[in-house]
Amino acid sequence: MDESAWGYAVATYAADGVPLSFYFAEPRLGSPDADDAAPAVPPEHQDPVRGVRIRSQVLVTADLDLPPVDSADAYLRLHLLSHRLVRPNTVNLDGIFKVLPNVGWTSLGPVAVSEIGAARVRLGAHLADGTTVMHEGFVNFNAGTLGPSMVEGRISQGVVVGAGADVGGGASIMGTLSGGGTQVISVGERCLLGANSGLGISLGDDCIVEAGLYLTAGTIVTLPDGQRAKARELSGRAGLLFRRNSVTGSVEAITRPGRWGSLSTDLHAGQ
Numbered sequence: 001m002d003e004s005a006w007g008y009a010v011a012t013y014a015a016d017g018v019p020l021s022f023y024f025a026e027p028r029l030g031s032p033d034a035d036d037a038a039p040a041v042p043p044e045h046q047d048p049v050r051g052v053r054i055r056s057q058v059l060v061t062a063d064l065d066l067p068p069v070d071s072a073d074a075y076l077r078l079h080l081l082s083h084r085l086v087r088p089n090t091v092n093l094d095g096i097f098k099v100l101p102n103v104g105w106t107s108l109g110p111v112a113v114s115e116i117g118a119a120r121v122r123l124g125a126h127l128a129d130g131t132t133v134m135h136e137g138f139v140n141f142n143a144g145t146l147g148p149s150m151v152e153g154r155i156s157q158g159v160v161v162g163a164g165a166d167v168g169g170g171a172s173i174m175g176t177l178s179g180g181g182t183q184v185i186s187v188g189e190r191c192l193l194g195a196n197s198g199l200g201i202s203l204g205d206d207c208i209v210e211a212g213l214y215l216t217a218g219t220i221v222t223l224p225d226g227q228r229a230k231a232r233e234l235s236g237r238a239g240l241l242f243r244r245n246s247v248t249g250s251v252e253a254i255t256r257p258g259r260w261g262s263l264s265t266d267l268h269a270g271q
């Protein structure tokens, strides 16, 4: 693809000048030409409620073959995708997380994360430096992470998650507040809870729970030697991969060190 793009953005800046977002009503492919007369630029204005300043008609251009150079460029590429001007995987998005700031999205518009308490991260949540909580992530009080981690699922009350762990999209870690659960669960370092998995026991370091597998404390698990055990008896053991055998239907624990690729260095760098 040998493509460039451009557009006029409504740009929102935090009080310290950091750009928070760029909104393009009409992103375009190609380059602006003489017929694309620059629109009148209205004066910059402030939104004291959000603590931001807003500028309109900010001209942004992008070379889509190269990685995005800054947040304006990155937002332009995201708008091109949402406007279906380009197809997924046809635009260079390398390193996009490095140039996109973390932003609190409110009904009033973008806000610097330092200005808000995220609704899905409750007061009393313990979030270690380098923790990323995605949209569907949730962290209750008296629960949280102990090091850089990715949270796309739910960390219930009392649960602690070790450094380097990834709580995948929609994953659920059982808490003790309701439903009779009594085990206070911890997740070891470098564990991966697959998307839509569930966990009712503690995991030692370097464990994996297969996407979609709900492992409760009473789940009967087949061990590598063919023996069976309740999952709670394996609580806290390191280096296990839990999966539901798609042929037999039984839940298995496999002793195989995790090789799921670890956290994205871009997402967690310098946080």
Ligand SMILES: CC(C)(COP(=O)(O)OP(=O)(O)OC[C@H]1O[C@@H](n2cnc3c(N)ncnc32)[C@H](O)[C@@H]1OP(=O)(O)O)[C@@H](O)C(=O)NCCC(=O)NCCS
Pocket (backbone or CB within 6 Å): 152, 167, 168, 169, 193, 194, 195, 196, 208, 209, 210, 211, 242, 243, 244, 245, 246, 247, 259, 260
């Ligand atoms: C469980 C999981 C980690 C296994 O992935 P993997 O280590 O890459 O393993 P593979 O898929 O390469 O499978 C290895 C072998 O086990 C087999 N296998 C995998 N899952 C199996 C299952 N549920 N039942 C039976 N066999 C299975 C494969 O067929 C393959 O067999 P082979 O060696 O004969 O070819 C993966 O399926 C998974 O669930 N990952 C979670 C990812 C995720 O959700 N991330 C969060 C995103 S938000």
